[in-house]
Amino acid sequence: MSQRFALAGLAALLATTAVAEEVNVYSYRQPELIKPLTDEFTAETGITVNVAYLDKGMVERLTAEGDRSPADVVLTVDISRLAAVVNAGVTQPVTSEVMAANVPEQYRDPEGHWWGLTTRARIVYASKDRVDPSEITTYEDLASEKWKGRICTRSGTHAYNVALTSAVIEHLGEEGAKTWLQGIKDNLARKPQGNDRAQVKAIWSGECDIAIGNTYYMGKMLEDTEEQEWANSVNVLFPEFEAGGTHVNISGVAMVKSAPHPENALKFMEFLTSPTAQQIYAKANYEYPIAPGTPADPLVEGWGEFTADPTNLMTLAGHRPDALRITEEIDFDN
Numbered sequence: 001m002s003q004r005f006a007l008a009g010l011a012a013l014l015a016t017t018a019v020a021e022e023v024n025v026y027s028y029r030q031p032e033l034i035k036p037l038t039d040e041f042t043a044e045t046g047i048t049v050n051v052a053y054l055d056k057g058m059v060e061r062l063t064a065e066g067d068r069s070p071a072d073v074v075l076t077v078d079i080s081r082l083a084a085v086v087n088a089g090v091t092q093p094v095t096s097e098v099m100a101a102n103v104p105e106q107y108r109d110p111e112g113h114w115w116g117l118t119t120r121a122r123i124v125y126a127s128k129d130r131v132d133p134s135e136i137t138t139y140e141d142l143a144s145e146k147w148k149g150r151i152c153t154r155s156g157t158h159a160y161n162v163a164l165t166s167a168v169i170e171h172l173g174e175e176g177a178k179t180w181l182q183g184i185k186d187n188l189a190r191k192p193q194g195n196d197r198a199q200v201k202a203i204w205s206g207e208c209d210i211a212i213g214n215t216y217y218m219g220k221m222l223e224d225t226e227e228q229e230w231a232n233s234v235n236v237l238f239p240e241f242e243a244g245g246t247h248v249n250i251s252g253v254a255m256v257k258s259a260p261h262p263e264n265a266l267k268f269m270e271f272l273t274s275p276t277a278q279q280i281y282a283k284a285n286y287e288y289p290i291a292p293g294t295p296a297d298p299l300v301e302g303w304g305e306f307t308a309d310p311t312n313l314m315t316l317a318g319h320r321p322d323a324l325r326i327t328e329e330i331d332f333d334n
């Protein structure tokens with residue numbers, strides 16, 4: 001009898017002093033994007049979120065840590081980085097009706113190893129003074145003669161451009177993509193250099209008329225007193241592939257294979273894919289929420305509507321080696 005009471009007492013003690021509920025995250029994304037989300041999640045669930053912010057070496061770290069890794073969840077951006085984590089064998093498939101309802105099929109791994117959270121489109125920044133918006137039509141057209149000496153872009157081997165070239169391979173085949181990329185190279189105003197914002201600056205200063213860049217940089221530039229002027233010199237225009245659709249990339253999440261807190265990890269992932277969390281996350285970096293029917297920030301919506309290329313991003317990840325090889329074969333950056 002007394003032993004039963006003792007056991008009951010012990011159980012109660014364990015319940016009240018139970019190790020604080022937590023979930024551990026490795027993030028390539030910056031604290032200002034993640035903090036509002038983790039605060040909201042902790043407020044809703046009482047689960048503490050510990051985040052290690054990394055700027056490189058996530059795959060190497062997870063591989064080295066193996067089953068002893070403290071990480072439950074990884075947050076990153078770009079399909080190539082998501083695919084790299086998955087291909088290293090350090091993630092586990094996740095099935096969730098909640099997540100499946102919030103994340104359209106094209107933005108998640110068919111096997112559930114990664115899930116998209118927000119999208120960004122890779123679009124054209126065009127001079128307000130020198131380019132009529134109606135002149136920007138298709139990605140294919142960017143390789144045509146009329147743009148000779150007028151295009152600026154960052155390195156062809158940067159992940160953002162490799163993903164775009166991968167999409168071109170999907171639409172035009174490898175030979176078609178090589179011809180396209182050579183056409184872009186022939187149209188460049190200068191050697192590929194700098195980041196996406198540097199291309200908008202080059203439009204502002206008159207070096208080129210159009211540039212390839214990600215949508216959210218428009219919002220980032222408008223936040224900055226110096227860059228505002230660059231942003232105000234351009235229009236955001238959405239090219240499509242001839243077969244339809246604007247190229248988009250994603251930020252996403254995956255569960256680590258050895259996750260020590262898999263239940264909390266799933267709760268956190270389900271929270272992240274909820275329309276409310278997507279809106280917080282998207283707004284922080286001027287991206288688009290992935291959940292169907294969830295509006296972006298009014299500033300972002302103001303750049304215009306577009307239809308995304310419906311290709312599954314895993315398909316693009318599959319074209320990545322060929323895209324990189326083509327880029328090197330035509331010596332795009334030189």
Ligand code: FE
Pocket residue numbers: 214
């Ligand atoms: Fe970026």
